[in-house]
Amino acid sequence: ALLVRRLLLRRRHRRRRRAPAMPGEVTKPQLRSAKGSYDRMPPNPLLCAYLDDAARRAFVDSMMEVVVKQGEVIMRQGDKGNNFYIVKEGTLEVEVKDGDESTRSRTIGAGGSCGELALLTGQPRSASITATSAEVTLLMVNRKAFNNTIGTLIAKKRSVWNPFLQGVSIFSKDLNEYERGLIADALSPMIFEEGDLITKEGDTSQSLFYIVYKGVVLDEAKKTNLTERDYFGEVEILQKRPCMGNRIAKGHVVCAALSGEQFMKLVPLHALVKDGRNQAFALTQGGAGASTNRPMRGRRYGESAEVTSSYQSKTLKSNTAKSKEALSRIMHAIKQNVIFSRLNENQLKLLQQAMMEHHVPAGANVISQGEKGNHFYVVDSGELDAYVKTADSKASTQVKSFGAGDSFGELALMYNCPRTATIMARTDVVLWSLDRVSFRSIVLEANTKKASMYESFLEKVQLLEPLTKDQRNRMVDALEEVAYKVDEKIIQEGEAGTHFYIIVEGEVVITKGGQS
Secondary structure: OHHHHHHHHHHHHHHHHHOOOOOOOOOOOOOEEOOOOHHHOOOOHHHHHHOOHHHHHHHHHOOEEEEEEOOOEEEOOOOOOOEEEEEEEOOEEEEEEOOOOOEEEEEEOOOOEEOHHHHHHOOOOOOEEEEOOOEEEEEEEEHHHHHHHHHHHHHHHHHHHHHHHHOOHHHHOOOOHHHHHHHHHHOEEEEEOOOOEEEOOOOOOOOEEEEEEEEEEEEOOOOEEEOOOOEEOHHHHHHOOOOOOOEEEEEEEEEEEEEHHHHHHHOOHHHHHHHOOOHHHHHHOOOOOOOOOOOOOOOOOOOOOOOOOHHHHHOOOOOOOOOHHHHHHHHHHHHOOHHHOOOOHHHHHHHHHHOEEEEEOOOOEEEOOOOEOOEEEEEEEOOEEEEEOOOOOOOOEEEEEEOOOOEEOOHHHHOOOEOOOEEEEOOOEEEEEEEHHHHHHHHHHHHHHHHHHHHHHHOOOHHHOOOOHHHHHHHHHHOOOOOOOOOOOOOOOOOOOOOOOOOOOOOOOOOEOOEO
16 A cells, blocks of 8 residues: 555656746746637637647647746747747747857747747757747647647648758748748648649739749740749739739649738748849839739838937938929829838828939939849939840840839838849939938838827727737737828728728718718
Protein backbone atom coordinates (compact mmCIF):
# COMPACT_ATOMS: atom_id res chain seq x y z
CA ALA A 1 0.00 0.00 0.00
CA LEU A 2 2.85 2.35 0.84
CA LEU A 3 4.50 1.61 -2.53
CA VAL A 4 1.26 2.32 -4.40
CA ARG A 5 0.88 5.59 -2.50
CA ARG A 6 4.42 6.66 -3.43
CA LEU A 7 3.79 5.82 -7.10
CA LEU A 8 0.61 7.92 -7.10
CA LEU A 9 2.48 10.86 -5.58
CA ARG A 10 5.17 10.59 -8.24
CA ARG A 11 2.56 10.60 -11.01
CA ARG A 12 0.92 13.73 -9.59
CA HIS A 13 4.32 15.39 -9.36
CA ARG A 14 5.01 14.56 -13.03
CA ARG A 15 1.63 16.00 -14.06
CA ARG A 16 2.42 19.24 -12.24
CA ARG A 17 5.80 19.44 -13.93
CA ARG A 18 4.29 18.84 -17.38
CA ALA A 19 1.64 21.57 -17.04
CA PRO A 20 2.01 24.21 -19.80
CA ALA A 21 4.59 26.82 -18.85
CA MET A 22 5.58 30.08 -20.50
CA PRO A 23 9.28 30.38 -21.37
CA GLY A 24 10.89 33.41 -19.78
CA GLU A 25 8.02 34.10 -17.40
CA VAL A 26 8.72 36.16 -14.32
CA THR A 27 5.64 35.21 -12.34
CA LYS A 28 3.60 32.04 -12.44
CA PRO A 29 0.68 32.56 -14.87
CA GLN A 30 -2.85 31.95 -13.69
CA LEU A 31 -4.32 29.51 -16.21
CA ARG A 32 -8.01 29.04 -16.92
CA SER A 33 -10.02 27.34 -19.63
CA ALA A 34 -10.37 29.21 -22.93
CA LYS A 35 -13.76 27.65 -23.66
CA GLY A 36 -16.09 30.21 -25.27
CA SER A 37 -13.23 32.38 -26.61
CA TYR A 38 -13.74 31.40 -30.26
CA ASP A 39 -16.54 33.94 -30.85
CA ARG A 40 -14.82 36.70 -28.87
CA MET A 41 -11.72 37.19 -30.99
CA PRO A 42 -10.79 37.65 -34.67
CA PRO A 43 -10.28 34.49 -36.78
CA ASN A 44 -6.78 33.04 -36.61
CA PRO A 45 -5.33 32.69 -40.16
CA LEU A 46 -3.33 29.56 -39.32
CA LEU A 47 -6.34 27.67 -37.98
CA CYS A 48 -8.52 28.92 -40.86
CA ALA A 49 -6.01 27.55 -43.37
CA TYR A 50 -6.24 23.98 -42.07
CA LEU A 51 -9.38 23.40 -39.99
CA ASP A 52 -13.09 23.81 -40.65
CA ASP A 53 -15.24 25.93 -38.35
CA ALA A 54 -16.22 23.09 -36.01
CA ALA A 55 -12.64 21.87 -35.67
CA ARG A 56 -11.37 25.40 -35.01
CA ARG A 57 -13.96 25.94 -32.31
CA ALA A 58 -13.08 22.62 -30.64
CA PHE A 59 -9.36 23.41 -30.79
CA VAL A 60 -9.81 26.85 -29.20
CA ASP A 61 -12.09 25.40 -26.51
CA SER A 62 -9.33 22.92 -25.61
CA MET A 63 -6.76 25.67 -25.02
CA MET A 64 -5.82 27.39 -21.76
CA GLU A 65 -6.13 31.14 -21.26
CA VAL A 66 -3.58 33.32 -19.46
CA VAL A 67 -3.22 37.09 -18.97
CA VAL A 68 0.25 38.65 -19.02
CA LYS A 69 1.34 42.20 -18.24
CA GLN A 70 3.16 44.70 -20.42
CA GLY A 71 6.86 43.90 -20.69
CA GLU A 72 6.54 40.21 -19.83
CA VAL A 73 8.50 37.88 -22.11
CA ILE A 74 6.39 35.21 -23.79
CA MET A 75 9.35 33.45 -25.41
CA ARG A 76 13.06 34.07 -25.93
CA GLN A 77 15.04 33.46 -29.08
CA GLY A 78 17.15 30.32 -28.62
CA ASP A 79 14.97 28.75 -25.91
CA LYS A 80 13.26 25.40 -26.33
CA GLY A 81 9.65 25.73 -27.48
CA ASN A 82 6.84 23.91 -25.69
CA ASN A 83 3.66 25.86 -26.46
CA PHE A 84 1.67 27.42 -29.30
CA TYR A 85 -0.03 30.76 -28.60
CA ILE A 86 -2.97 32.70 -30.05
CA VAL A 87 -3.51 36.35 -29.09
CA LYS A 88 -7.07 36.87 -27.87
CA GLU A 89 -6.60 40.51 -26.84
CA GLY A 90 -3.65 42.91 -26.86
CA THR A 91 -0.44 43.16 -28.86
CA LEU A 92 2.94 41.43 -28.87
CA GLU A 93 6.26 42.56 -30.31
CA VAL A 94 8.35 40.01 -32.19
CA GLU A 95 12.10 40.63 -32.35
CA VAL A 96 14.49 38.52 -34.44
CA LYS A 97 18.25 38.91 -34.04
CA ASP A 98 20.10 38.01 -37.22
CA GLY A 99 23.64 36.66 -37.43
CA ASP A 100 25.07 40.15 -38.00
CA GLU A 101 23.46 41.31 -34.72
CA SER A 102 20.85 43.39 -36.57
CA THR A 103 17.30 43.20 -35.24
CA ARG A 104 14.05 42.94 -37.16
CA SER A 105 10.68 43.41 -35.48
CA ARG A 106 6.97 43.13 -36.19
CA THR A 107 3.73 43.23 -34.20
CA ILE A 108 1.17 40.51 -33.55
CA GLY A 109 -2.37 41.66 -32.68
CA ALA A 110 -5.59 39.95 -31.68
CA GLY A 111 -6.21 36.85 -33.80
CA GLY A 112 -2.51 36.40 -34.54
CA SER A 113 -0.46 33.44 -33.36
CA CYS A 114 3.13 32.43 -32.67
CA GLY A 115 5.25 29.53 -31.51
CA GLU A 116 4.35 26.89 -34.08
CA LEU A 117 7.74 26.81 -35.85
CA ALA A 118 9.64 25.38 -32.88
CA LEU A 119 6.92 22.78 -32.33
CA LEU A 120 7.02 21.71 -35.98
CA THR A 121 10.80 21.58 -36.41
CA GLY A 122 12.05 20.77 -32.91
CA GLN A 123 14.45 23.70 -33.26
CA PRO A 124 14.94 26.45 -30.62
CA ARG A 125 12.70 29.53 -30.71
CA SER A 126 13.57 31.73 -33.71
CA ALA A 127 12.40 35.01 -32.11
CA SER A 128 11.82 36.77 -28.81
CA ILE A 129 8.26 37.88 -28.12
CA THR A 130 7.20 40.44 -25.50
CA ALA A 131 3.82 41.83 -24.40
CA THR A 132 3.50 45.47 -25.49
CA SER A 133 -0.06 46.42 -24.46
CA ALA A 134 -1.03 46.97 -20.81
CA GLU A 135 -2.46 43.46 -20.69
CA VAL A 136 -2.34 40.64 -23.22
CA THR A 137 -4.74 37.71 -23.12
CA LEU A 138 -3.18 34.60 -24.65
CA LEU A 139 -4.58 31.20 -25.48
CA MET A 140 -2.01 28.41 -25.25
CA VAL A 141 -1.70 24.71 -25.98
CA ASN A 142 1.20 22.30 -25.52
CA ARG A 143 3.25 20.58 -28.22
CA LYS A 144 1.43 17.23 -28.09
CA ALA A 145 -2.08 18.70 -28.41
CA PHE A 146 -0.93 21.10 -31.15
CA ASN A 147 0.74 18.40 -33.25
CA ASN A 148 -2.13 15.95 -32.82
CA THR A 149 -4.70 18.50 -34.00
CA ILE A 150 -3.02 20.63 -36.62
CA GLY A 151 0.77 20.27 -36.50
CA THR A 152 1.00 17.30 -38.87
CA LEU A 153 -1.20 19.10 -41.42
CA ILE A 154 0.98 22.22 -41.30
CA ALA A 155 4.23 20.25 -41.50
CA LYS A 156 2.99 18.29 -44.52
CA LYS A 157 1.95 21.39 -46.49
CA ARG A 158 5.03 23.43 -45.58
CA SER A 159 7.36 20.56 -46.52
CA VAL A 160 5.97 20.82 -50.07
CA TRP A 161 5.68 24.59 -50.46
CA ASN A 162 8.57 26.04 -48.42
CA PRO A 163 11.34 24.68 -50.72
CA PHE A 164 9.33 25.87 -53.73
CA LEU A 165 8.85 29.39 -52.30
CA GLN A 166 12.55 29.65 -51.50
CA GLY A 167 13.19 29.51 -55.24
CA VAL A 168 10.70 32.31 -56.06
CA SER A 169 12.70 35.50 -56.61
CA ILE A 170 10.64 37.78 -54.35
CA PHE A 171 10.75 35.31 -51.44
CA SER A 172 14.29 33.96 -51.64
CA LYS A 173 16.22 36.75 -49.89
CA ASP A 174 13.75 39.01 -48.11
CA LEU A 175 11.72 36.41 -46.20
CA ASN A 176 12.90 33.98 -43.55
CA GLU A 177 11.66 30.41 -43.08
CA TYR A 178 8.87 31.46 -40.72
CA GLU A 179 7.55 34.14 -43.10
CA ARG A 180 7.65 31.74 -46.04
CA GLY A 181 5.77 29.27 -43.86
CA LEU A 182 2.96 31.79 -43.35
CA ILE A 183 2.67 32.18 -47.12
CA ALA A 184 2.70 28.40 -47.57
CA ASP A 185 -0.19 28.12 -45.10
CA ALA A 186 -2.27 30.60 -47.12
CA LEU A 187 -1.54 29.23 -50.61
CA SER A 188 -4.38 27.57 -52.51
CA PRO A 189 -3.39 25.23 -55.38
CA MET A 190 -5.40 25.79 -58.59
CA ILE A 191 -5.37 23.38 -61.56
CA PHE A 192 -5.89 24.41 -65.19
CA GLU A 193 -5.91 22.43 -68.42
CA GLU A 194 -4.96 23.29 -72.02
CA GLY A 195 -6.64 26.51 -73.18
CA ASP A 196 -8.15 27.40 -69.79
CA LEU A 197 -8.35 31.16 -69.19
CA ILE A 198 -6.61 31.83 -65.86
CA THR A 199 -7.14 35.61 -65.95
CA LYS A 200 -9.26 37.63 -68.38
CA GLU A 201 -8.35 41.13 -69.52
CA GLY A 202 -10.61 43.76 -67.95
CA ASP A 203 -12.04 41.36 -65.36
CA THR A 204 -12.81 42.98 -62.00
CA SER A 205 -14.50 40.03 -60.30
CA GLN A 206 -11.46 38.87 -58.36
CA SER A 207 -7.88 39.88 -57.61
CA LEU A 208 -5.52 36.97 -57.05
CA PHE A 209 -1.74 36.66 -56.93
CA TYR A 210 -0.53 33.59 -58.84
CA ILE A 211 2.74 31.66 -58.78
CA VAL A 212 3.29 29.03 -61.48
CA TYR A 213 4.00 25.71 -59.74
CA LYS A 214 3.93 23.41 -62.77
CA GLY A 215 3.45 23.94 -66.50
CA VAL A 216 3.51 26.96 -68.81
CA VAL A 217 1.21 30.00 -68.86
CA LEU A 218 0.93 32.27 -71.90
CA ASP A 219 0.77 35.96 -70.94
CA GLU A 220 -0.84 37.55 -73.98
CA ALA A 221 -0.27 41.14 -72.84
CA LYS A 222 3.48 40.63 -72.38
CA LYS A 223 3.66 38.15 -75.28
CA THR A 224 5.74 35.78 -73.17
CA ASN A 225 5.54 32.39 -71.49
CA LEU A 226 5.52 32.15 -67.71
CA THR A 227 7.11 29.02 -66.29
CA GLU A 228 7.77 27.45 -62.90
CA ARG A 229 8.20 30.05 -60.10
CA ASP A 230 7.15 32.98 -62.30
CA TYR A 231 4.32 35.05 -60.82
CA PHE A 232 1.60 37.46 -61.94
CA GLY A 233 -1.35 39.44 -60.59
CA GLU A 234 0.54 41.68 -58.16
CA VAL A 235 0.24 44.80 -60.35
CA GLU A 236 -3.55 44.55 -60.42
CA ILE A 237 -3.69 44.11 -56.63
CA LEU A 238 -1.33 46.99 -55.83
CA GLN A 239 -2.97 49.39 -58.30
CA LYS A 240 -6.52 48.13 -57.55
CA ARG A 241 -7.25 47.94 -61.25
CA PRO A 242 -8.97 45.48 -63.65
CA CYS A 243 -6.99 42.52 -64.96
CA MET A 244 -4.28 43.75 -67.34
CA GLY A 245 -4.29 40.83 -69.77
CA ASN A 246 -5.29 37.28 -70.63
CA ARG A 247 -3.19 34.49 -69.13
CA ILE A 248 -3.87 31.11 -70.73
CA ALA A 249 -2.80 27.60 -69.70
CA LYS A 250 -0.59 25.81 -72.24
CA GLY A 251 -1.25 22.21 -71.29
CA HIS A 252 -1.62 21.03 -67.68
CA VAL A 253 -0.86 23.90 -65.27
CA VAL A 254 -0.81 24.12 -61.49
CA CYS A 255 -0.71 27.59 -59.87
CA ALA A 256 -0.47 28.55 -56.22
CA ALA A 257 -2.75 31.50 -55.45
CA LEU A 258 -3.10 34.10 -52.70
CA SER A 259 -6.14 36.35 -52.31
CA GLY A 260 -5.57 40.08 -52.61
CA GLU A 261 -5.97 40.48 -48.85
CA GLN A 262 -3.47 37.70 -48.11
CA PHE A 263 -1.00 39.16 -50.61
CA MET A 264 -1.15 42.60 -48.98
CA LYS A 265 -0.57 41.13 -45.51
CA LEU A 266 2.12 38.58 -46.30
CA VAL A 267 4.21 39.83 -49.24
CA PRO A 268 6.58 42.73 -48.41
CA LEU A 269 6.55 45.57 -50.91
CA HIS A 270 10.31 46.05 -50.72
CA ALA A 271 10.77 42.54 -52.13
CA LEU A 272 8.64 43.45 -55.16
CA VAL A 273 10.57 46.68 -55.61
CA LYS A 274 13.90 44.82 -55.58
CA ASP A 275 12.63 42.26 -58.06
CA GLY A 276 11.03 44.95 -60.21
CA ARG A 277 10.27 42.67 -63.16
CA ASN A 278 6.77 44.07 -63.76
CA GLN A 279 7.32 47.78 -63.05
CA ALA A 280 8.05 48.73 -66.66
CA PHE A 281 5.07 46.72 -67.87
CA ALA A 282 2.81 48.49 -65.35
CA LEU A 283 3.91 51.82 -66.79
CA THR A 284 3.09 50.76 -70.35
CA GLN A 285 -0.41 49.78 -69.20
CA GLY A 286 -1.05 53.17 -67.59
CA GLY A 287 0.39 52.47 -64.15
CA ALA A 288 1.79 55.98 -63.91
CA GLY A 289 -1.15 58.11 -63.04
CA ALA A 290 -3.74 55.60 -64.16
CA SER A 291 -7.13 56.03 -62.60
CA THR A 292 -9.99 53.65 -61.94
CA ASN A 293 -13.57 53.92 -60.87
CA ARG A 294 -13.25 51.05 -58.43
CA PRO A 295 -13.52 52.06 -54.77
CA MET A 296 -10.12 52.41 -53.16
CA ARG A 297 -9.00 51.08 -49.83
CA GLY A 298 -5.98 52.24 -47.90
CA ARG A 299 -2.74 50.28 -47.89
CA ARG A 300 0.27 50.37 -45.60
CA TYR A 301 3.02 50.97 -48.12
CA GLY A 302 6.61 50.00 -47.38
CA GLU A 303 8.47 53.21 -46.70
CA SER A 304 12.03 54.36 -46.22
CA ALA A 305 13.02 56.13 -43.04
CA GLU A 306 13.21 59.85 -43.76
CA VAL A 307 12.46 62.11 -40.81
CA THR A 308 8.79 63.09 -40.66
CA SER A 309 8.57 65.09 -37.48
CA SER A 310 5.97 67.71 -36.73
CA TYR A 311 8.74 70.32 -36.73
CA GLN A 312 9.62 69.42 -40.28
CA SER A 313 6.05 69.77 -41.52
CA LYS A 314 5.75 73.18 -39.87
CA THR A 315 8.73 74.39 -41.91
CA LEU A 316 7.12 73.50 -45.23
CA LYS A 317 6.44 76.65 -47.19
CA SER A 318 4.54 77.69 -50.27
CA ASN A 319 7.46 77.51 -52.67
CA THR A 320 6.10 79.19 -55.79
CA ALA A 321 3.09 81.30 -56.67
CA LYS A 322 0.71 79.35 -58.88
CA SER A 323 -1.97 80.51 -61.30
CA LYS A 324 -5.55 79.31 -60.91
CA GLU A 325 -5.10 77.20 -64.03
CA ALA A 326 -1.95 75.59 -62.60
CA LEU A 327 -3.67 74.90 -59.26
CA SER A 328 -6.57 73.32 -61.10
CA ARG A 329 -4.26 71.06 -63.12
CA ILE A 330 -2.32 70.04 -60.01
CA MET A 331 -5.49 69.28 -58.06
CA HIS A 332 -6.96 67.28 -60.96
CA ALA A 333 -3.76 65.23 -61.34
CA ILE A 334 -3.34 64.33 -57.67
CA LYS A 335 -7.04 63.51 -57.23
CA GLN A 336 -6.79 61.02 -60.11
CA ASN A 337 -3.81 59.23 -58.55
CA VAL A 338 -4.27 56.16 -56.34
CA ILE A 339 -1.81 57.16 -53.61
CA PHE A 340 -3.68 60.42 -52.96
CA SER A 341 -7.11 58.80 -52.95
CA ARG A 342 -7.60 59.00 -49.15
CA LEU A 343 -6.34 62.55 -48.57
CA ASN A 344 -8.79 65.23 -47.50
CA GLU A 345 -9.09 68.68 -49.06
CA ASN A 346 -6.80 70.31 -46.50
CA GLN A 347 -4.03 67.80 -47.14
CA LEU A 348 -4.40 68.22 -50.89
CA LYS A 349 -4.06 72.00 -50.55
CA LEU A 350 -0.92 71.59 -48.44
CA LEU A 351 0.55 69.37 -51.15
CA GLN A 352 -0.31 72.00 -53.76
CA GLN A 353 1.53 74.63 -51.75
CA ALA A 354 4.64 72.46 -51.29
CA MET A 355 5.10 71.89 -55.02
CA MET A 356 8.08 73.41 -56.85
CA GLU A 357 8.06 74.77 -60.41
CA HIS A 358 10.55 73.47 -63.02
CA HIS A 359 11.24 74.61 -66.60
CA VAL A 360 12.68 71.81 -68.74
CA PRO A 361 13.96 72.40 -72.31
CA ALA A 362 13.00 70.07 -75.17
CA GLY A 363 15.26 67.02 -75.40
CA ALA A 364 16.21 66.98 -71.70
CA ASN A 365 15.54 64.01 -69.46
CA VAL A 366 13.34 64.69 -66.42
CA ILE A 367 14.06 61.26 -64.93
CA SER A 368 16.26 58.38 -66.11
CA GLN A 369 15.52 54.67 -65.88
CA GLY A 370 17.42 53.01 -63.04
CA GLU A 371 18.21 56.16 -61.04
CA LYS A 372 16.93 56.70 -57.52
CA GLY A 373 13.59 58.53 -57.43
CA ASN A 374 12.63 61.23 -54.95
CA HIS A 375 10.00 63.36 -56.70
CA PHE A 376 6.50 63.16 -58.13
CA TYR A 377 5.72 65.40 -61.12
CA VAL A 378 2.62 67.08 -62.56
CA VAL A 379 2.78 68.47 -66.11
CA ASP A 380 1.65 72.10 -66.27
CA SER A 381 2.40 72.61 -69.97
CA GLY A 382 4.29 70.88 -72.78
CA GLU A 383 4.67 67.25 -73.83
CA LEU A 384 6.91 64.40 -72.67
CA ASP A 385 7.56 60.78 -73.72
CA ALA A 386 8.40 57.75 -71.56
CA TYR A 387 10.96 55.18 -72.76
CA VAL A 388 11.74 51.75 -71.30
CA LYS A 389 14.83 49.66 -71.98
CA THR A 390 14.49 45.94 -71.20
CA ALA A 391 17.37 43.68 -70.17
CA ASP A 392 17.39 41.86 -73.52
CA SER A 393 17.21 45.00 -75.66
CA LYS A 394 19.83 47.68 -76.33
CA ALA A 395 17.32 50.20 -77.68
CA SER A 396 14.66 52.00 -75.61
CA THR A 397 11.01 51.68 -76.57
CA GLN A 398 8.52 54.53 -76.26
CA VAL A 399 5.69 53.31 -74.06
CA LYS A 400 3.68 56.38 -73.07
CA SER A 401 3.26 60.14 -73.61
CA PHE A 402 2.33 62.86 -71.13
CA GLY A 403 0.62 66.23 -71.60
CA ALA A 404 -0.78 69.05 -69.45
CA GLY A 405 -2.54 67.66 -66.37
CA ASP A 406 -0.79 64.26 -66.50
CA SER A 407 1.49 63.04 -63.72
CA PHE A 408 4.31 60.55 -63.22
CA GLY A 409 6.83 59.37 -60.62
CA GLU A 410 4.37 58.57 -57.82
CA LEU A 411 6.24 55.41 -56.76
CA ALA A 412 9.01 57.66 -55.41
CA LEU A 413 6.63 59.06 -52.78
CA MET A 414 5.93 55.61 -51.34
CA TYR A 415 9.34 53.99 -51.17
CA ASN A 416 12.89 54.14 -52.48
CA CYS A 417 12.96 52.33 -55.80
CA PRO A 418 14.78 52.82 -59.10
CA ARG A 419 12.92 54.71 -61.79
CA THR A 420 11.15 52.29 -64.13
CA ALA A 421 11.44 54.46 -67.25
CA THR A 422 13.24 57.42 -68.78
CA ILE A 423 10.99 60.43 -69.37
CA MET A 424 12.19 63.01 -71.89
CA ALA A 425 10.72 66.42 -72.74
CA ARG A 426 9.50 66.39 -76.37
CA THR A 427 8.81 70.16 -76.18
CA ASP A 428 9.71 72.84 -73.67
CA VAL A 429 7.92 71.78 -70.48
CA VAL A 430 6.77 73.34 -67.22
CA LEU A 431 6.46 70.88 -64.35
CA TRP A 432 5.41 70.95 -60.71
CA SER A 433 7.26 68.56 -58.40
CA LEU A 434 6.62 67.21 -54.90
CA ASP A 435 9.43 65.56 -52.93
CA ARG A 436 8.93 62.47 -50.77
CA VAL A 437 9.78 64.13 -47.44
CA SER A 438 7.23 66.92 -47.95
CA PHE A 439 4.58 64.41 -48.97
CA ARG A 440 5.12 62.22 -45.95
CA SER A 441 5.47 65.13 -43.53
CA ILE A 442 2.05 66.43 -44.55
CA VAL A 443 0.28 63.10 -44.81
CA LEU A 444 1.75 61.26 -41.83
CA GLU A 445 1.30 64.11 -39.35
CA ALA A 446 -2.27 64.70 -40.51
CA ASN A 447 -3.05 60.99 -40.31
CA THR A 448 -1.57 60.76 -36.80
CA LYS A 449 -3.75 63.62 -35.59
CA LYS A 450 -6.80 62.15 -37.30
CA ALA A 451 -6.17 58.70 -35.78
CA SER A 452 -5.94 60.22 -32.31
CA MET A 453 -9.18 62.12 -32.86
CA TYR A 454 -11.00 59.05 -34.20
CA GLU A 455 -9.80 56.87 -31.30
CA SER A 456 -11.29 59.22 -28.73
CA PHE A 457 -14.41 59.63 -30.87
CA LEU A 458 -15.05 55.88 -31.24
CA GLU A 459 -14.81 55.44 -27.46
CA LYS A 460 -18.02 57.50 -27.20
CA VAL A 461 -20.01 55.53 -29.81
CA GLN A 462 -22.45 53.39 -27.84
CA LEU A 463 -22.64 50.63 -30.47
CA LEU A 464 -18.86 50.09 -30.23
CA GLU A 465 -18.64 49.92 -26.42
CA PRO A 466 -18.18 46.10 -26.38
CA LEU A 467 -15.01 46.41 -28.50
CA THR A 468 -11.56 46.39 -26.95
CA LYS A 469 -9.15 49.27 -27.49
CA ASP A 470 -7.18 47.20 -30.02
CA GLN A 471 -10.34 46.39 -31.97
CA ARG A 472 -11.28 50.08 -32.07
CA ASN A 473 -7.77 50.93 -33.25
CA ARG A 474 -8.17 48.53 -36.15
CA MET A 475 -11.42 50.27 -37.03
CA VAL A 476 -9.58 53.60 -37.01
CA ASP A 477 -7.13 52.20 -39.56
CA ALA A 478 -10.00 51.19 -41.86
CA LEU A 479 -12.05 54.39 -41.60
CA GLU A 480 -12.34 56.64 -44.63
CA GLU A 481 -13.52 60.22 -44.26
CA VAL A 482 -16.16 61.26 -46.79
CA ALA A 483 -17.76 64.71 -47.04
CA TYR A 484 -21.33 65.26 -48.31
CA LYS A 485 -23.03 68.47 -49.42
CA VAL A 486 -26.40 69.66 -48.14
CA ASP A 487 -29.27 67.52 -49.52
CA GLU A 488 -26.87 65.00 -51.05
CA LYS A 489 -28.05 61.40 -50.56
CA ILE A 490 -25.74 59.19 -48.50
CA ILE A 491 -27.70 55.94 -48.80
CA GLN A 492 -30.77 55.15 -50.86
CA GLU A 493 -33.67 53.06 -49.54
CA GLY A 494 -33.80 49.71 -51.31
CA GLU A 495 -30.13 49.66 -52.35
CA ALA A 496 -27.75 46.93 -51.13
CA GLY A 497 -25.82 48.11 -48.07
CA THR A 498 -22.00 48.10 -48.40
CA HIS A 499 -20.75 50.59 -45.80
CA PHE A 500 -21.20 51.43 -42.12
CA TYR A 501 -21.30 55.16 -41.32
CA ILE A 502 -20.39 57.18 -38.23
CA ILE A 503 -21.31 60.88 -38.25
CA VAL A 504 -18.25 62.96 -37.33
CA GLU A 505 -19.73 66.36 -38.07
CA GLY A 506 -23.13 67.69 -39.17
CA GLU A 507 -26.64 66.22 -39.17
CA VAL A 508 -28.53 63.80 -41.42
CA VAL A 509 -32.23 63.28 -42.10
CA ILE A 510 -33.53 59.70 -42.27
CA THR A 511 -36.64 58.91 -44.33
CA LYS A 512 -38.44 55.61 -44.87
CA GLY A 513 -41.20 55.27 -47.42
CA GLY A 514 -41.05 59.03 -47.96
CA GLN A 515 -41.69 59.75 -44.27
CA SER A 516 -39.07 61.32 -41.99
